Amino acid sequence: MAKKLKDYYDELFLDDLIEKITLAYPPFDSAGFKQTVMARLETLDFGPRQMLIAESLKTYIPLPYKETLAIFYKILGPELKTSLGMFTQGYWLWPVGKYVELYGLDDFDASTAFLKELTKRHTGEFGMRQLFLRYPEQTIQLAKYWCQDEDNKVRRLSCECLRIALPWAKKTTLVLDYFEDYVWILTSLKDDEDKSIQKSVANNLNDLSKVDLEKFKYIVQSWQRDGEVSLACQWIIKHGSRTLRKKAKTV
Template identity: 30%
Template sequence: MVEPFKNIYNDTFFNQFTAVLGKCIKGFDKKRFLKKIYDDAWEARELKQRMKHIAQVLHEFLPGQYDKNISLIKDIIIALRKEGISGGLEYMVFTEYVEAYGLEHYDISMQAMEFITQFISCEFAIRPFIIRYPEKAMKQMLLWSKHESLHVRRFSSEGCRPRLPWAMALPALKKDPSAILPILENLKDDTSEFVRKSVANNLNDIVKDNPDIVLGIVKRWQGVSPRTDWIIKHGSRTLLRKAHPQAMKLFGLAVADQIVIDKLKITDKSIGIGDTLHFSFDLTNSGKKPIKLRVEYGIDYMKSNGKGNRKLFKITENTYQPGQTYSFKRAQSFRNLTTRKHYAGQHTLAVVINGQELAVKKFTVTE
């Protein structure tokens, strides 16, 4: 069984964490701290709830004034780095602290997030500030997009994604993303892949509400550099998966009306949760010209409510010659993950070429 994410908060973490707190907080009482952490509701709390709880307990052990508390948190991060700790999901407790207690202290919180995000990203904590102080916060994000630290530059994009997963949405930016665009312009040819991936993901968020804006960016950025070309391609993936005509044309992907999918085979038409689905198929270009194809497969996963939910997986994107047949073999794990739970029932496997479903097979997943 997969270990739940919430168990990153374990004895090993707290022994390390409290040792550093003891060095930084005068009169720190480790025994009392852990007693408050491991309260009656601890086991029932999920990951996010545990983060919030730890931030609340930490608040009780800090002096009380927000500016002094932030100064101590900076000292704690410096001490953690001296111990060889370079951040990790569990240390998002610091970003939870800023989100919970810093909204009324704009300037101190902005300085704090600039520092903290170089240890652990503040992409979730910044969002209430963008909602409360939209103009000021987005101007600060624009300044951060030129920061010397790649972590701060990445934060300037990731923090203002309109639809950042597992975070509160930014309705105003979903409706009008114009404040985001100068930030992305500054980062479109960034030297860091970490930053560029965030730019692409931000574009992919924007495209869900404002496809024409992203298509305009694609036209302007296309050919600027190989790095920028990768960004716009990855940032247009939702449009490409939906076979949006203009997006397909911009990336040289034609309608796959002369492509034939044969011999779609599933090794086992019934698999158990935890097993792996093995399948294969042949692709033939029956036309007279080479054609550029985006080859994907989709699985309609059964949800808890008995309905299917399609997830697309890209295999490759290449040019395929006329009269040629190409064979593909793939495997897809049905092991439960913290991010995806599988349910028994009938599932569908589909081969998708340039956004078009060209072959389908049914299979069953059992308990």
């Protein structure tokens, strides 16, 4: 039987996290932190485990937000060499991202700067999603900048956090209030050769097709009118139309 996602966040994981934090922050009460987390960990599913660990980090690192981020910066480790591995290798950073979701919403600049680095090792999409809900205009403008970043994982983040139906996040059509900017971001990425970015753009399209078919058609048709459609864009359009194709087969 395959290991459940929640079971990666066990006592062994906790010991490894404690070791990293203690090296970066020697006053860390590792015994108290571990006791607090382990008292409830085994009874919780994946989401509540992340919440428990993040809340316990807040309790046992009693520092201002930016000072806590400084500790987290120290433990991030090397960047992933490819777009793969954000979950298989970077999974241990999930509670750190959850911490930003919970406690970083009052500092847009500090949180987005950290999430940009986090996404190079894991993913920053869930923290960025919460910031998007709080600061939609600022987030959209930052996404327009990030979608041109040299790092493929940052480019992916620029559109992934805007998805209407981002998995493990609250569904929202807020991005449609900034439709012109949204189209600009997706169009900037439609020919990207990185497969993770192609999947993200396609998933954005697929989400859109479920809530506003006319806007979906507008984007796809504008790309097809622009001349030769790249292989990357062809794949994105096909994958982004998968729900519509399934519906057509059932009619």
